[in-house]
Amino acid sequence: MTLADVEHPDFLWRNPDPASGYDVVVVGGGGHGLATAYYLARNHGIRRVAVLEKGWLAGGNMARNTTIIRSNYLWDESAAIYEHALKLWEGLEQDLGYPLLFSQRGVLNLAHTLQDVRESRRRVYANRLNGVDAEWLEPEQVAEVCPIVDISPDVRHPVLGATYQPRAGIAKHDYVAWGFARRADEYGIDLIQDCEVTGLDIRAGRVVGVNTTRGRIAAGKVALAAAGHTSVLAAMAGLRLPLQSHPLQALVSDLLEPVHPTVVMSNAVHVYVSQAHKGELVMGAGIDSQNGYGQRGSFHIIERQMAAALELFPVFARAHLLRSWAGIVDTTPDASPIVGLTPVAGLYLNCGWGTGGFKATPGVGWCFAHTVANDEPHPYNAPFTLDRFTTGALVDEHGAAAVAH
């Protein structure tokens, strides 16, 4: 028995050296890259695949996120892809044969102002018509779901209600990555760590290989899944992306007896919180405003986030911060991802998931694999093209839902 009550499989993956070439090279061994590799084999029979990871497998945002999973996005395009992902989550432990600690404990998005209420209810109405489970809860119902939320009307930002998605929840990020990685490895896919892509070999408008810190690797197709570092890679192909990379911080507390049964997110009082299986409170807030790749945030962001947490949950006062960290998230102007083809033949792009791409992991793996295999987007990622920033066909989740993660 381990502390997390999870029995890991005896074997996860080989540690192969790179071969001279592959049908598909996936750049970035985060959740998205690993899921893409897995579905390339599983759904499309493409097994001559390598996942190249510059550090340790899934050590980027996949290892750093707060694992909130939900699909109650406002716009049809978003709801479709996130709901597709959520349905996959619901069968994923089975499919991967790995205990992912996927827990559908529900997510509450609190509304604190009349405008929050309008937006929240709008989202609930839209979700229902899109077949996404969503409810609008009055304050007393919020307290039933999560008794420690302070619903008294006298606080600075009273809780006027919340949207609730019962099927939403959390999972254990590392195990998700390892689950995909193990299955990919079983298919014969090479997971190659400590292998940084330093250049893209493009000839006559088509990508034919990658240069790496472990030598050149030929590639029939190259799929970028490098999250916060995608702009750097795309620049190697001469592409300028509408991405901004920012630090996003998160933190955990000591292990506590259960106090918090669900996931609570609040925009007005900017923080989101869940209590992980072992008992630690996991929380995060907004991005640091500066750009950078330094996986370091500023301390005042943490202080502000703590103030917000205590405003919602005064009982957290003497929980302790044990550890804080930052990842680098790739944000787009419309807060929606970019998944699809590029002007370079054989080069595919998956990025821009910003603060909220963990929940999409199986869904994006599925759709990105489809895109790479067929040289054509899957219907679910078809709206998320790169050229929407030229045409104006944005999927602007900013103002609409105004909720990150």
Place this chain on the structure above:
Amino acid sequence: MTAPFRLPGRGLVDQGTDLEFSFDGRRYTGHPGDTLASALLANGVHRVATGIAYRRPRGIMSAGVEEPSALVQIEEPFPEPMLQATTVELYAGLVARGPAGRGRLATAADPARYDAVHAHCDLLVVGAGPAGLLAALAGARDGQRVVLVDDQPRPGGSLLGTAERVDGLPGPEWAAGVVAELAALPDVRVLSRTTAFGHYDDDFVLALERRTDHLGFDAPAGTSRQRVWRLRARRTVVATGAHERPLVFPDNDRPGIMLAGAARTYLHRYGVLTGRQAVVFTTDDSAYAAATDLVDAGVTVAAVVDARTTVPEAWAEQCARRGIEIRAGEVVTGTSGSERITRAHTAPYAGGRLHGPRRGVDCDLLLVSGGWNPVAHLYSHARGALHYDPARGAFLPTGDLPNLRVAGAANGRATLADCLADGAQAADAPASTRASIPVSAPVPATEPVPDQTPGLVLWSVPDPAETDGGEPRPRFVDLQRDATVADVLRATGAGLRSVEHVKRYTTIGTAHDQGRTSGVIASGIVADALGADIATLGTTTFRPPYTPVAFAALAGRDRGALFDPVRVTPLHAWHTAHGAEFENVGQWKRPRCYPRPGESMDRAVLRECRAAREGVALMDGSTLGKVSVQGPDAGELLDRLYTNLISTLKPGAARYGVMCGVDGMVLDDGTVIRVAEEEFLLTTTTGNAAKILDWMEEWLQTEWPHLRVTLTSVTDHWVTVPLVGPDSRAVLAAVAPDLDVANAAFPFMTWRDATVAGIPARICRISFSGELAYEVNVRGWEGPRLWEALIAAGEPYGITPYGTETMHVLRAEKGYPIIGQDTDGTVTPQDLGLGWAVSRKKPDFIGKRSFTRAENLRPDRKQLVGLLPEDPSLRLPEGAQLIATAAVPAPPVPMLGHVTSSYRSAALGRTFALALVKAGRERIGDTLYAPLEEGVHPVRITDPVLYDKEGTRRDG
């Protein structure tokens, strides 16, 4: 009363004063200067907690922040989860218990206060041990502004736990003397009970001062319990010492197994014997001092088990003199006991294997020492690189950082003399910035110490079961997470090669000690298992905070009323006195309506609306954002920011303006008046005031710095009162006798300065209600006088105050959108029917390029329309979606738009709404359907302007 394991007269605790406390339901006595751990040990209590996974008894491992085992729950004076018993200073009345791995939060709010302070200094020294004290002294004598922080209640660091002498004085006395000299200097600040817990970019160090924790029930209510120091230092010296490493062997977690240095600290600092019959298991020299000190204090040391075959000669002599048996080349292979260790088992060890016979030795204390890990956390936070030193089996800092130096044991110095020497010169600037005279302090004298014999690096002792058969015993690497060697080997067996993976697979290093005792050991075990080089394998990353910090300490003063201070206008008292219901808008409290006693909100709003449409009404509009734009290029800047032309505005005139983002979507709207040739005043929506000022500044500062313009927020300089309704002119005339209020003299969209009720005022003839209206602005402090005067003058007309809800209804009847309510960042001015406010003449403005994009030219964009529910009493919920059919098909259901605003209208005698609807303007006259919780409701699409479309009332 003297506790059984307390040595009278020994230690730095005040044995003359008793402190009663309770642990796990039993009462004990300790003394000021004790920690909870030392007081428990004095009473013979070793078992203080229970392992989280295997429920095994757990004791006290250390005497400080590296404690991985003795995590306790404080119950009184106020519940606090999971504190290390070794860091809790004892006070009278403390009630604590030893939980099984998880803490409990209080159910009530924490009554304590917390705060934060900024401080700047030339030299920040972290750690008041021998190295830190000398560094601080050197800097202070050089005249630098010095801050010295140390996490203990008294200075001395390691000197508190040894019997070493400095300059002929007992260590603690010498340290106190240095601090006395420091404290006497004007520019030196010494902070005790203060832990530097994080180093951030630009030499920013965060430290937590525990100000009243040690006072327990006597903590003064007015003093903050804990304080975060935000220290900005020109240079930092990290002199944070080293932590002793435990040894990993079968059943190495029993109560009574303790770090050797800790036992020495309990003896010298607290006057506590940690057992009667000890065994010492070591791989280096330092544990010998513990053995000899303990014997000198009356403990029997049954054996020193030294894994090395060559034992230090000088120490062997000392042992012989005291009759201590040394088992050289042996290791501890297991222990017995349940609540407390009763016996240790040893066996010869060489070449990584056990040889020869096992021997048992009875004991109630097993001291372990596996070498020392420098405390390099802050250095790592600052991105200093650690390198592996194979001789010590430890990761050491690699050189100085530009503004940060590590000194003493944290820098890998092993002896007191070396630490003092290292500290003495640490305050000196690095070569690049070195002043002509080096800054240093004289190095005080120390006693001679035996030469060091190299230590043996031993990551884990083999389990005898591997060779002998039998049940394998757990060898714990991380006691708090109950993670063992077997777990590590399972991880490497599964294919994991990175220590970060192993950490995540085993959870090693994720608890309170964050790997302080377990991290390097785990790396070592992984390296051994893989046959890899630990130097390249490295350790997991150190991240802030160095020690756990209570959430409340980080929140500081930003709680309750100060979390997000409420803004109110100068008229707030009047609103409260007149029964206003408030709503939060941005940071402001705004009256939503003024219900009369017994009146519902709906009825109040209808009454207020009627007054505005039929008589006269007034509201507090002071929260509207206001930005003063001044300078020769003011008009040019506004032309670039607004979609319409502003620079052509004449002084005396006002204009409505729209701002868009680069994507062409509406960002904000408001009015602009030209005050003078080079001065404009613009208004923003209440909630957007700060955002719009930032937006304007961003463009001005980053893109157009050559424009000669200054922007100033003047929101709260003014009280703004819209006076609305057909009778508003009469009321204004009554209070502003000098102002010609005739339509011709003071037309719509102009402004005038005049005296109103004896107060200098600026009056703008603008209208957000569609009625004849005047917006009267006076200086903030004169607001209440103006308001009272308008109420008095309006009395004959039944003047009625109204709130935001009424304002919303009135403007919605006129089809005026509210940015942020009727828009969501995906709506263009054209979508809102504001195409007339988008200039075709201007060469460029923000958003212009986007208006020609394919998407913006689509005929089926969502447009603002009015809605009339077929049932005139049905008030549609805001946010309701609209679909094409009365029957709701299976999902996904195509949605044509949604309700953005929805009200009851007095003027229309029914309900109505505004909505954004695909190709809405083409659909005017059509019926759509709103599927609600209780049914599907037909609604008719109309023009968004439902009242006085010609604008005769406004212009009249």
